[in-house]
Amino acid sequence: MVYSLPEEVLEHVFSFITLDKDRNAVSLVCKSWYEIERWCRRRIFVGNCYAVSPSIMTRRFPEVRSVELKGKPHFADFNLVPEGWGGFACPWISEMSRAYPWLEEIRLKRMVVTDESLELISTSFKNFKVLVLSSCEGFSTDGLAAIAANCSEVMDLSGHWLSHFPNTCTSLESLNIACLGSEVSFSALERLVGRSPNLKILRLNRAVPLEKLSTLLCRAPQLVELGTGAYSSGIRSDVYSSLSKAFLGCKELKGLSGFWDVDPSYLLAFYSVCSRLTSLNLSYATIRSPDITKVISQCPNLQRLWVLDHVEDSGLNAVALSCKDLRELRVFPSDPYIADANVTLTEQGLVSVSEGCPKLQSVLYFCRQMSNSALITIARNRPNLICFRLCVIEPRAPDYLTLEPLDVGFGAIVEHCKELRRLSLSGLLTDRVFEYIGRHAKRLEMLSIAFAGNSDLGLHHVLSGCDGLRKLEIRDCPFGDKALLANVAKLETMRSLWMSSCAVSYGACKFLSQKMPMLNVEVIDENGSLDSRFDSCPVEKLYIYRTVAGPRSDMPGYIRTIDRDRVNTIS
Amino acid sequence: MGPQGLGLEITELRLGLPGGGGERSEKKRRVVCGGGGGGKNRDMDVVVVGWPPVCLYRKKSIQVRKMYVKVSMDGEPILRKVDLSCFQGYCDLGMALENLFHCHGIGEAMKEESESGEYVAIYEDKDGDWMLVGDVPWLMFTETCKRLGIKKRSDANGIVPCK
Numbered sequence: 001m002v003y004s005l006p007e008e009v010l011e012h013v014f015s016f017i018t019l020d021k022d023r024n025a026v027s028l029v030c031k032s033w034y035e036i037e038r039w040c041r042r043r044i045f046v047g048n049c050y051a052v053s054p055s056i057m058t059r060r061f062p063e064v065r066s067v068e069l070k071g072k073p074h075f076a077d078f079n080l081v082p083e084g085w086g087g088f089a090c091p092w093i094s095e096m097s098r099a100y101p102w103l104e105e106i107r108l109k110r111m112v113v114t115d116e117s118l119e120l121i122s123t124s125f126k127n128f129k130v131l132v133l134s135s136c137e138g139f140s141t142d143g144l145a146a147i148a149a150n151c152s153e154v155m156d157l158s159g160h161w162l163s164h165f166p167n168t169c170t171s172l173e174s175l176n177i178a179c180l181g182s183e184v185s186f187s188a189l190e191r192l193v194g195r196s197p198n199l200k201i202l203r204l205n206r207a208v209p210l211e212k213l214s215t216l217l218c219r220a221p222q223l224v225e226l227g228t229g230a231y232s233s234g235i236r237s238d239v240y241s242s243l244s245k246a247f248l249g250c251k252e253l254k255g256l257s258g259f260w261d262v263d264p265s266y267l268l269a270f271y272s273v274c275s276r277l278t279s280l281n282l283s284y285a286t287i288r289s290p291d292i293t294k295v296i297s298q299c300p301n302l303q304r305l306w307v308l309d310h311v312e313d314s315g316l317n318a319v320a321l322s323c324k325d326l327r328e329l330r331v332f333p334s335d336p337y338i339a340d341a342n343v344t345l346t347e348q349g350l351v352s353v354s355e356g357c358p359k360l361q362s363v364l365y366f367c368r369q370m371s372n373s374a375l376i377t378i379a380r381n382r383p384n385l386i387c388f389r390l391c392v393i394e395p396r397a398p399d400y401l402t403l404e405p406l407d408v409g410f411g412a413i414v415e416h417c418k419e420l421r422r423l424s425l426s427g428l429l430t431d432r433v434f435e436y437i438g439r440h441a442k443r444l445e446m447l448s449i450a451f452a453g454n455s456d457l458g459l460h461h462v463l464s465g466c467d468g469l470r471k472l473e474i475r476d477c478p479f480g481d482k483a484l485l486a487n488v489a490k491l492e493t494m495r496s497l498w499m500s501s502c503a504v505s506y507g508a509c510k511f512l513s514q515k516m517p518m519l520n521v522e523v524i525d526e527n528g529s530l531d532s533r534f535d536s537c538p539v540e541k542l543y544i545y546r547t548v549a550g551p552r553s554d555m556p557g558y559i560r561t562i563d564r565d566r567v568n569t570i571s
Numbered sequence: 572m573g574p575q576g577l578g579l580e581i582t583e584l585r586l587g588l589p590g591g592g593g594e595r596s597e598k599k600r601r602v603v604c605g606g607g608g609g610g611k612n613r614d615m616d617v618v619v620v621g622w623p624p625v626c627l628y629r630k631k632s633i634q635v636r637k638m639y640v641k642v643s644m645d646g647e648p649i650l651r652k653v654d655l656s657c658f659q660g661y662c663d664l665g666m667a668l669e670n671l672f673h674c675h676g677i678g679e680a681m682k683e684e685s686e687s688g689e690y691v692a693i694y695e696d697k698d699g700d701w702m703l704v705g706d707v708p709w710l711m712f713t714e715t716c717k718r719l720g721i722k723k724r725s726d727a728n729g730i731v732p733c734k
């Protein structure tokens with residue numbers, strides 16, 4: 001006899017289950033749980049907008065309040081994905097406007113969003129609250145003006161415009177204009193800030209001068225996160241005293257960013273908030289190590305630090321001494337295209353931080369030299385690492401002490417850091433490093449590889465060994481057909497695979513596509529004609545992803561989905 | 572799903588010494604001229620698309636430009652040149668000018684509206700006007716400054732403010 005709980009009770013229980021993977025598990029238990037769950041799922045995350053179609057989503061989940069979509073592959077950030085590739089938000093927004101009148105939140109990443117879509121958003125959803133567009137393109141301030149004008153309840157808006165907020169709007173919680181290239185009307189900004197008592201996050205753009213910052217801060221002392229505009233002024237102005245007074249009034253401030261064009265003599269102005277800071281982004285500030293060190297030593301509660309390599313090893317030593325709560329460190333290159341360093345940032349800085357900061361979980365580090373011994377030390381110091389992205393700037397750079405590949409060093413990272421979810425490799429690497437990764441990196445979800453490996457064996461180790469792999473992106477590696485074709489089933493368990501400037505043949509792509517109907521195998525070739533490809537030709541760029549939506553129909557001419565029936569490919 | 576029927580055996584994937592035989596990509600990308608040679612700050616010989624992996628927005632924000640401008644001084648026939656992009660701000664510039672021309676007080680004169688210091692620093696802007704150094708934010712100054720001049724305070728009566 002099977003006793004089942006009433007639907008309302010089950011629904012109430014399910015409301016405590018928020019993780020997608022748990023919700024998915026719940027829906028697989030039995031038909032009635034599937035039905036109940038799909039009616040009460042409120043948040044949807046679609047990691048690849050082509051993996052599913054908008055109508056499939058709305059058909060299965062009719063009562064959604066929040067949708068998050070991602071479009072282009074990650075390598076689009078580095079110009080590897082050509083113009084016009086895709087990632088169009090329009091069909092999604094049209095469908096959602098039809099099916100989800102109570103939708104409250106839309107988050108889009110690396111997608112193309114038009115002004116028409118923004119206008120549709122602004123008029124379709126009565127209860128709309130959150131719009132986040134990160135790394136998106138295709139719209140102008142006109143579109144965002146529509147949002148501001150029509151969405152009286154918009155509380156959190158990361159975007160590009162400003163002065164169309166109606167005077168009655170007082171509920172704004174977050175305003176982010178950091179990416180806006182042009183100047184904004186300062187008086188409109190000041191008025192908006194002044195009538196938004198709930199404003200917690202304010203990120204200004206570079207065009208807002210330092211002289212105006214204290215005015216804004218005085219109007220919004222409740223801010224939790226602030227992104228400054230340009231952080232310098234004429235040398236004889238008395239900006240300093242009004243600025244430090246304004247910062248004194250900000251008792252809730254926990255996060256600082258911005259700092260374009262920094263004049264170091266103004267850094268002391270925010271000393272009063274340093275002891276409370278948990279997040280500091282100085283990655284646009286080209287200030288020297290002593291000034292950075294002075295600031296960092298005042299911030300014992302820092303959890304996240306983004307900085308340029310001007311911080312140097314000495315600055316990172318200070319981080320190791322002062323910032324015992326640090327979880328995330330990102331060090332960006334100030335001069336990425338110069339082969340020799342003009343700053344003293346070496347592997348030592350990262351080693352120090354790994355020693356001194358017991359909670360360090362996430363690392364992004366650009367440097368010009370690395371050694372296996374340093375990597376081994378880091379791995380032993382910080383087995384709790386979850387994300388490790390190392391970029392040794394020169395491709396194929398060996399261990400600078402022994403001139404050997406960095407296989408053993410990265411091997412130590414994956415062996416000791418058992419919870420590692422994201423890894424980016426660089427430096428001189430052979431197939432051996434992939435052997436280590438395949439053997440140890442069982443929780444790895446995302447792997448980025450460039451200029452590495454010797455043969456298909458390397459790729460085979462990864463595909464056959466990394467059980468949790470979701471996203472794999474590879475460029476300029478000697479990986480060809482064999483590993484791919486020996487691991488076809490694996491590709492269906494992953495979200496996507498990107499390979500560019502490798503050695504995969506057109507024929508292998510056709511074969512893969514035939515064998516695996518649930519994959520879209522997209523070939524990108526900007527140079528030649530895709531129609532005249534011989535099977536043995538290597539493909540320039542390849543993007544393979546699982547999908548239940550079939551081949552897409554919105555590609556530009558230089559991309560083809562390899563059609564299973566071998567008729568003329570779809571374009 | 573095993574490799575059977577695909578015509579490919581896993582045993583064909585050979586273990587080899589690094590750099591040893593077996594599969595090798597025919598495509599060699601010459602990324603950077605390896606090895607020694609080249610002075611400091613040599614640029615990468617071949618620019619590889621998308622490497623290092625820095626996103627476009629960040630690349631644009633931290634562009635490095637060389638900004639050499641001539642510096643002339645009253646009574647000195649030989650001019651000097653300084654690279655404005657090397658300086659952090661007015662103080663740095665002031666010190667550098669003082670060192671170049673062995674004259675005191677330039678840095679102070681930039682900061683204080685005082686009458687101390689024998690010399691003041693002036694610059695010619697994009698419009699061709701001669702301006703007093705120090706009024707505008709540093710980066711704006713570096714963008715508009717075409718040349719620098721060091722003048723005796725007594726000769727610069729027109730533009731130097733008096734207390």
